[in-house]
Amino acid sequence: MEIATATARPTTQYAKGFESLEDEVRIESLPVEGELPPWLAGSLLRTGPAKFEVGERSMRHWFDGLAMLHRFSFSGGEVSYANRFLESKAYRAARETGEITYSEFATDPCRSLFKRAMTLFMPKLTDNANVNVLKLGERYVAMTETPIAIEFDPETLAAAGVAWEVPGELTTAHPHLDRASGGSLNFAAKLGPRNTYRFFLTAPEGTEADVLASAPVKEPAYMHSFGLTERWIVLAEFPFVVNPLRMATSGRPYIENYRWKPELGTRFTLFDRSTGAAHGPFETEAVFGFHHVNAFEDEDGRVVADICTFPDASIVEDLYLDRLREGKPIDKPELRRFTIDPSTGSVENELLVEEGLDLPRINYGRCHERPYRYVWGAGTDGTSYFDRIVAADLETRTTRVWSEPGSFPGEPVFVAAPGAEEENEGVLLSVVLDAAAGTSFLLVLDAATLEERARARVPHHIPFSFHGQFAGA
Numbered sequence: 066m067e068i069a070t071a072t073a074r075p076t077t078q079y080a081k082g083f084e085s086l087e088d089e090v091r092i093e094s095l096p097v098e099g100e101l102p103p104w105l106a107g108s109l110l111r112t113g114p115a116k117f118e119v120g121e122r123s124m125r126h127w128f129d130g131l132a133m134l135h136r137f138s139f140s141g142g143e144v145s146y147a148n149r150f151l152e153s154k155a156y157r158a159a160r161e162t163g164e165i166t167y168s169e170f171a172t173d174p175c176r177s178l179f180k181r182a183m184t185l186f187m188p189k190l191t192d193n194a195n196v197n198v199l200k201l202g203e204r205y206v207a208m209t210e211t212p213i214a215i216e217f218d219p220e221t222l223a224a225a226g227v228a229w230e231v232p233g234e235l236t237t238a239h240p241h242l243d244r245a246s247g248g249s250l251n252f253a254a255k256l257g258p259r260n261t262y263r264f265f266l267t268a269p270e271g272t273e274a275d276v277l278a279s280a281p282v283k284e285p286a287y288m289h290s291f292g293l294t295e296r297w298i299v300l301a302e303f304p305f306v307v308n309p310l311r312m313a314t315s316g317r318p319y320i321e322n323y324r325w326k327p328e329l330g331t332r333f334t335l336f337d338r339s340t341g342a343a344h345g346p347f348e349t350e351a352v353f354g355f356h357h358v359n360a361f362e363d364e365d366g367r368v369v370a371d372i373c374t375f376p377d378a379s380i381v382e383d384l385y386l387d388r389l390r391e392g393k394p395i396d397k398p399e400l401r402r403f404t405i406d407p408s409t410g411s412v413e414n415e416l417l418v419e420e421g422l423d424l425p426r427i428n429y430g431r432c433h434e435r436p437y438r439y440v441w442g443a444g445t446d447g448t449s450y451f452d453r454i455v456a457a458d459l460e461t462r463t464t465r466v467w468s469e470p471g472s473f474p475g476e477p478v479f480v481a482a483p484g485a486e487e488e489n490e491g492v493l494l495s496v497v498l499d500a501a502a503g504t505s506f507l508l509v510l511d512a513a514t515l516e517e518r519a520r521a522r523v524p525h526h527i528p529f530s531f532h533g534q535f536a537g538a
C-alpha cells in the first residue's frame with residue numbers, strides 16, 4: 066500500500082494548474098477581449114483531470130486525476146462555458162465512499178495482496194475518462210486507456226453510459242477516423258497468458274468491435290497513440306514494456322510495471338489496412354513518445370510517420386504531481402520524422418524543428434493520412450512546463466511561437482475557417498492558465514500567424530488537461 070499525503074512543499078508559479086477544481090458552473094456569456102471570428106460556431110469539448118484528492122488520500126500522478134468535462138460554445142461572436150465532473154463509476158465511488166476504489170494510472174486503491182490475487186486479470190478497471198473526447202457519428206465520448214469509454218451529452222455534460230466494446234484490456238484515447246466508413250479505428254492490447262495487439266473498427270452508430278489486424282506480442286509496449294496512412298496502420302513500439310503476468314501480482318500501480326529496455330530499440334510494424342497483414346518490425350534507435358502527429362506515404366511508397374518523442378521514458382516520472390508542483394521541468398519533446406521503407410526495412414529518423422512541442426494538432430479533416438505542412442502544439446524548451454504555443458511549418462522547417470510571461474497554454478485545437486483554401490487558414494483554441502491571476506482563459510489565435518484574435522476569461526482555474534475536440538454547430 067502506498068500513500069501519498071499532502072505535505073507542505075515548495076510550489077512553482079504554475080502549480081495552480083495541478084490543483085483540484087471543485088466548482089461546476091454554467092455561464093451564458095464569458096467576458097471576451099478582442100473579437101471572436103464571426104464564423105466560429107460550435108463547441109470545444111475537453112476532458113482532463115480535475116480532482117486529485119479523495120478523502121485522506123491524494124492521487125500521485127497527473128494522469129490519475131478524476132475527469133472533468135469542459136465546454137466552450139461559440140455563437141455570434143459570444144462564448145458560453147460549462148464544466149462538470151464526468152459521472153464515471155470511479156467518480157461516483159470516490160464521492161460516495163470517500164476512497165479511491167479503482168486503479169488509476171499510477172495510484173491504486175489500498176487493498177491486500179490476497180485481494181490483488183483474486184482480481185488477477187479481472188482488475189477493477191477505471192472508467193475515469195480524462196484523456197480525450199471523440200465525436201463518433203452523433204455520439205460524444207470521453208476516453209481513457211482502459212476499454213471503458215463514456216458517452217456524454219454535449220450540452221449538459223451528463224454521462225450517458227458505456228459507449229462501445231473494446232477487444233482487450235488496454236486501448237488508446239487517440240483513435241483515428243476511418244474515412245471510408247466514418248467509423249473509429251483504434252488499438253487494443255489483449256492481455257493474458259498470451260498477449261495480442263489488435264486494431265479494430267467501430268461503426269459510427271455501432272458498439273461492436275470489428276478486428277481488422279492483430280499480432281502476438283510477448284511484452285506489450287506502452288501505447289498512447291498510433292499512425293495511419295491511406296494504406297497502412299503504423300504501430301510504433303517504444304521500448305517501454307510490461308510483462309502482464311508479473312503485473313497481475315506485482316502490487317505496483319499500473320504504469321510502474323513498465324520497464325525501459327532501450328536494447329529493444331523502437332520497432333515499427335506496418336499493418337495493411339485491406340488485408341490485416343503485418344510487415345516488420347522495422348527497428349531504429351530507442352525513443353519514447355505519447356503522440357503520433359500524422360503519417361502518410363511518399364511517392365516511393367515509403368511510410369512517413371511524424372511523432373513527438375523523448376530520449377527515454379523518464380517523462381512518465383516527470384509527470385508525478387509532487388514533481389510538477391515543485392516546478393521540476395519536463396523534458397523537451399522532439400518532433401521527429403521516421404521514414405520507413407517497407408521494401409528494405411530501413412528506418413530514417415530526423416529532427417524536424419528545433420522548438421520542442423507536444424500535444425500536437427494538425428488540420429485533421431484535410432490532412433490526416435496525407436502529406437501535410439503544419440503542426441501546432443504546446444511547447445517547452447525543457448526548463449519549465451509548457452509555456453508557449455508553437456506552429457511548425459514542415460516545408461520550411463521553421464516555427465512561430467506565441468508566449469506571454471506567466472501564461473501556460475494547453476493543447477491548441479485547430480479549427481478550419483469555412484471555405485478555407487490554405488491548410489493553416491483558421492484559428493487555434495487553447496485553454497491557458499494565467500498563473501498570476503490564478504484563473505484560466507480560452508485563447509483564440511490566428512493559426513497562420515499566431516496573432517491573438519480574442520481571449521475569454523473563466524472565473525476559476527482549469528486544471529491542465531490533455532485533449533479535446535471542436536464540434537462544429
Ligand SMILES: [Fe+2]
Pocket residue numbers: 196239289355356531532
Ligand atoms: Fe494523448
